[in-house]
Amino acid sequence: MTRNRPAWALTLVTAACVLLTLDITIVNVALPAVRDDLGSGLSGLQWVINAYTLVFASVLLTAGSLADSAGRRRVFTGGLAVFTLASLACGLAPSTVALNVSRAVQGLGGAFAFAPAMALIAGSYGGAARTKAIAIFGAATMGAGALGPLAGGVLVETLGWRSMFLLNVPLGAALLWLALRRLDADPPTGRVRLDLVGVVTLTTGVGAVTLALLRGADQGWSSTATLAQAGVGVLALAVFAVSQIRGAHPLLDLSLFRIRSFTGAAVSALLVRVVGFGLMAYLVLFLAAGYSYDAFDVGLRLLALSAPLMAGGLVAVRLGARVPPGGLIAAGFVVSAAGLAALTAADAGGSWARLLPGLVLLGSGLGLVSTPGMTVVMSVVPPSRTGTASGVIQSFLPLGTTLGTAVFGVMFSAHLHEAAGAAPALAGLDAGARERVADALEAGRIDAVAAAVPESLREAATAFGRDALAGALGLLGVAGAVVALAGAVLGALLIRRGDLLHTGAAGEAAEKSPADAP
Structure with a gap:
């Protein structure tokens, strides 16, 4: 080269x-x-x-x-x-x-x-x-x-x-x-060998597990969607691990480890x-x-x-x-x-x-x-x-x-x-209103917290949010x-x-x- x-x-x-x-x-x-x-x-x-x-x-x-x-x-x-x-x-x-x-x-x-x-x-x-x-x-x-x-x-x-x-x-x-x-420019050192099984299973596995983590709270941790995403991710990663051990040209060179x-x-x-x-x-x-x-x-x-x-x-x-x-x-x-x-x-x-x-x-x-x-x-x-x-x-x-x-x-x-479910500052609000307060906080919207509660609770709800x-x-x-x-x-x-x-x-x-x- x-x-x-x-x-x-x-x-x-x-x-x-x-x-x-x-x-x-x-x-x-x-x-x-x-x-x-x-x-x-x-x-x-x-x-x-x-x-x-x-x-x-x-x-x-x-x-x-x-x-x-x-x-x-x-x-x-x-x-x-x-x-x-x-x-x-x-x-x-x-x-x-x-x-x-x-x-x-x-x-x-x-x-x-x-x-x-x-x-x-x-x-x-x-x-x-x-x-x-x-x-x-x-x-x-x-x-x-x-x-x-x-x-x-x-x-x-x-x-x-x-x-x-x-x-x-x-x-x-x-x-x-x-x-x-x-x-x-450096000349190629050999024939390109692409581990398609490794690429697909690694990307699918990491992506599906991450999706389950990101969407789990909204979907429900025990919901069919979350369990399916996590299951697909774990299965794909398991297939990836086996393919890297047995494959002729693995994506992940395990000998480095x-x-x-x-x-x-x-x-x-x-x-x-x-x-x-x-x-x-x-x-x-x-x-x-x-x-x-x-x-x-x-x-x-x-x-x-x-x-x-x-x-x-x-x-x-x-x-x-x-x-x-x-x-x-x-x-x-x-x-x-x-x-x-x-x-x-x-x-x-x-x-x-x-x-x-x-x-x-x-x-x-x-x-x-x-x-x-x-x-x-x-x-x-x-x-x-x-x-x-x-x-x-x-x-x-x-x-x-x-x-x-x-x-x-x-x-x-x-x-x-x-915290929203147990906050005394939100006393009197139903479960749906408390969820809206928590959703607003997740997105960093203190103003939306105030808008989600009655006027009498806005000051207390804002303090709670912070x-x-x-x-x-x-x-x-x-x-x-x-x-x-x-x-x-x-x-x-x-x-x-x-x-x-x-x-x-x-x-x-x-x-x-x-x-x-x-």
Whole structure:
């Protein structure tokens, strides 16, 4: 394969992946605007996020394998083209359904662009320069995800929510043009083998289970629809697992998980997105509803999370040479757990500064976890399998966002409905009216809470609504803290410096890369 010019490879690939990552979190602050413009409840708003991340996660494994065999630049540029065209469709969407379908196509293009990203960078550098380049890529993409709410807030308040997607069109086109001119074409390394059974069963399984989680509260957890969705999902995932064990060319290369550190990095990637980006939608709804903030104000407050996240990523880069990656990841998860637990101090309608310590700690911890994980992955597999390994690990990132959004959504909804059913402030209301109050809170509509009750109860119902939202956020914080502590234990136990040094050195020797400096 021809060597990519290192500076161009790092700059273009990182810029493209920043754009793709922004599209995971930038929409969070736009949810109230989308709700008002297109009309949608909590489930529809969740799919604005999950339609992108679910397809993204489901296709990344295929895209990673395809990149190794069909050519990494070809897959990268093709994915970027699809993402750019789908962004145009999102910006012009006339309904929530059309928006969610377009978001799914966006996720498809994003997956094909993202999967070979780390392999393109790793193939352009060697030695210590490779580790530094991957760390820069990881810090930039994670920082972009953290800055997404602020960027989204600025765009929503100045140009409207559709601008978040329409601006992707010129940016994506420019990056595509530069990539075709500046990235060296790499010839295919072998015949393309597509595991159709794996693609279909993985996508069906993850999609059906997520659908059951998102729709369970509305449909009823014991309803035929919910049980059928969950059953189809579990069956499809079981078939997927069997096909990966017995298939001649499996989608998921299970042999990679024999490397204990690779498994630890994959689990860490999943859990850091569960507790970070999975919680983001509900944090945004709380800030918007509890304090009546507009999109820009929400994004501005979330700088308390995003700035420490980027700082934590930079600290992780500097500490990487002196602190074992497993210890660094474990420490980051512990700091994140402390920040999540501190969200129990939320007080809607009071001072938002009560959230400040929790947001700072959470951002700092997420930054410490995210950067070393990518370095581990690229250092423990042979160079010929970096595209596949990159696809595996990158699929765990949006999958974590999807899983966190769905599971936290179930908890968020259940808490609000339970609180509405037992609230003394709603005394005298029938069960239907209490459900309408809970539905309004799910969508972050404090004004709709007041409209759903008699005038004599409006002040009390509004106060109840803010308290219920604070309680729901606190519950998610505690649950997230438990997940983060589990991540700390697994990171410390699974990720070993010995794996990093031995396999990474072998990989370097096999590749014999002359490009040792950025």
